[in-house]
Amino acid sequence: MGDPNVERTFIMIKPDGVHRGLVGKIIKRFESKGFKLVAMKFMWPSEQLLRQHYSDLSNNQFFPGFIKYMLSGPVVPMVWEGLDAVKTARFLLCAANRKDANPGTIRGDLCTQTEHSGPNVIHGADAVEAAEREIGLWFTEKELVTWTRTVDTWVYE
Numbered sequence: 080m081g082d083p084n085v086e087r088t089f090i091m092i093k094p095d096g097v098h099r100g101l102v103g104k105i106i107k108r109f110e111s112k113g114f115k116l117v118a119m120k121f122m123w124p125s126e127q128l129l130r131q132h133y134s135d136l137s138n139n140q141f142f143p144g145f146i147k148y149m150l151s152g153p154v155v156p157m158v159w160e161g162l163d164a165v166k167t168a169r170f171l172l173c174a175a176n177r178k179d180a181n182p183g184t185i186r187g188d189l190c191t192q193t194e195h196s197g198p199n200v201i202h203g204a205d206a207v208e209a210a211e212r213e214i215g216l217w218f219t220e221k222e223l224v225t226w227t228r229t230v231d232t233w234v235y236e
């Protein structure tokens with residue numbers, strides 16, 4: 080295990096989040112929490128990239144409809160860095176509890192149809208290894224920006 084302060088996670092605002100104009104609001108959650116932005120893109124992903132990203136879901140019945148939804152507009156893939164970034168981001172999303180996403184969380188506050196194949200505005204990697212794999216799919220090494228925030232002395236001891 081490396082230094083938890085520099086753990087990186089992969090986050091993606093899904094097409095419904097973009098269509099609904101929630102990009103700024105969602106980014107704000109991560110900024111406010113104290114995470115550091117390392118990479119971000121605005122792009123319309125290829126079907127091939129989405130199939131690679133979600134390869135573990137491909138045998139599910141909902142998969143064709145889900146891919147159609149994911150192809151319905153541009154997305155905002157991002158890399159955020161910070162203390163326990165992967166687990167903490169899953170809490171911010173309310174990913175583990177999709178059925179009753181708690182108010183105060185991103186899904187809990189910003190979408191309603193969180194239970195099944197409905198649009199749920201955001202993706203967050205569910206483990207450190209998954210985050211590394213996903214970051215590698217969406218970004219080149221060069222696109223991951225190395226920088227130091229002057230504010231970090233106020234966020235981390």
Ligand code: CDP
Pocket residue numbers: 136141145174175177194195196197199201202203205
């Ligand atoms: O995104 P999260 O990790 O909370 O859920 P997941 O179980 O890893 O599923 C990934 C995504 O597939 C979900 O966010 C949904 O958008 C979609 N999904 C779906 O359309 N129908 C389901 N029955 C389950 C998941």
Ligand code: MG
Pocket residue numbers: 203205
């Ligand atoms: Mg997942």
